[in-house]
Amino acid sequence: MKSINKINLNxxxxxIFDCDGVILNSNNIKKNTFIETLHLKYDKKSIKEFIxxxxxxxxxxxxxxxxxxxxxxxxxxNYKTKYIECVNSFSKILRKKLEKCEIDKSLIxxxxxxxxxxxxxxxxxxxxxxxxxxxxxxLDKYFYEIYGSPSNKSVNLKKILRNKKIKKPFLYLGDSKxxxxxxKKNKIDFIFVYHWTNLVNWKKFCLDNKIKYIKELKSLI
Numbered sequence: 462m463k464s465i466n467k468i469n470l471n472x473x474x475x476x477i478f479d480c481d482g483v484i485l486n487s488n489n490i491k492k493n494t495f496i497e498t499l500h501l502k503y504d505k506k507s508i509k510e511f512i513x514x515x516x517x518x519x520x521x522x523x524x525x526x527x528x529x530x531x532x533x534x535x536x537x538x539n540y541k542t543k544y545i546e547c548v549n550s551f552s553k554i555l556r557k558k559l560e561k562c563e564i565d566k567s568l569i570x571x572x573x574x575x576x577x578x579x580x581x582x583x584x585x586x587x588x589x590x591x592x593x594x595x596x597x598x599x600l601d602k603y604f605y606e607i608y609g610s611p612s613n614k615s616v617n618l619k620k621i622l623r624n625k626k627i628k629k630p631f632l633y634l635g636d637s638k639x640x641x642x643x644x645k646k647n648k649i650d651f652i653f654v655y656h657w658t659n660l661v662n663w664k665k666f667c668l669d670n671k672i673k674y675i676k677e678l679k680s681l682i
Contacts, residue, residue, distance in 0.1 A: 468652060468673055470575055470681060474628040475621070477649070480584035480591060480609075482519065482636035482657040483678075484600070486563040491523075492516065492659065494558065498551045499530075507534050516659045520639025522585040522610035523551055552590060559594045567679040572603045574682060579627055582607040583617045585639070614643045634678075636660070641672060654678070 470476070482488045495515060499508050511530045518526070527547050531540035572580055581604060584591055588609030595601040605627075608617035621627055633644045633651050636658040644651035653667050653674035660666060667674045675681065 468675070468681060470578070470632070473578065473630050473632040473650070475579045475581065475631045476575070477581045477583050477618075477621075477631060477633045479520065479633070479635040479637070479640050479654075480582055480586050482659065483634050483654045484565055484568055484582070485559070485594075486565075486657050487559060488519065488636070488657050488659045490558045490562060491555065494551055494555045495523075495526075497554055498547055503535070510534050516661065518639060519637030519659055520585050520614070520635065520643065522613075523587065524548065524611055527551075552587065556590060556594075559590075560597055562594075564598060564600070565678045567677065567682055568600075569603065571678050571682055579605045581605055581621060582609075583614050583621075583633075584609045585614070586610065588612070614639075615647060618643075618647055618649075636663075638666065641666075641670065652681075 478484055480487070481491060492512060492515060495512065496508060499511070507530075511526075511534055514529060514534075515526060527544055530547075531537045531544055537543070582591070582595070584607075586609045588607070588611075591609040592601065592607050595604070595607055601607065606621070608620065631649045633640065633649045634654055635641065635644070635651065636654050637660055641651050641653065651672060653663065653672050654677065655663050655674055656677045664674075666672070
């Protein structure tokens with residue numbers, strides 16, 4: 462395990478969080494919501510294949526995941542109506558569950574202990590929904606801005622970079638391969654947070670790619 466003593470937040474001016482699996486214990490909630498959305502109309506084999514894809518591709522928006530389901534798994538060409546039905550159903554079911562979702566117990570203390578820094582959220586979660594949930598949970602006041610899909614993470618990062626008040630270096634905290642690849646592509650330091658990740662072989666992935674990892678946000682306090 463990479464020593465957490467080498468992770469010094471004093472080296473960063475801006476800290477960016479992924480949401481699902483880092484701030485909120487919502488990965489399994491979303492997985493079960495995908496199943497609930499699909500199980501009445503689609504076969505078990507296709508759903509199982511989709512959930513395997515979902516687990517291995519955290520950090521990708523629901524919009525792209527449902528497109529993958531229809532395009533690559535079901536191999537349907539004209540699926541716009543079914544796609545919209547799934548997206549709307551998923552969002553309706555998920556909203557109620559997220560309002561009761563567990564928050565990382567050390568999040569607020571971590572932010573308050575580093576209040577001279579700027580904190581952001583860049584997530585694959587739907588942006589309007591994400592902002593409403595954070596407001597409902599009274600978390601929105603701790604973040605300079607909260608960004609989500611349908612814009613991808615790199616596009617949302619550019620929005621931060623355009624603000625001259627936001628200073629580098631940046632640190633990104635995530636729990637998926639996509640989070641790491643996003644950070645690497647944009648030359649941002651990355652820490653893998655594993656306590657709620659859905660990535661089955663997360664430790665091997667971190668070791669193979671020489672990624673620093675922590676169990677939870679408490680490790681940074």
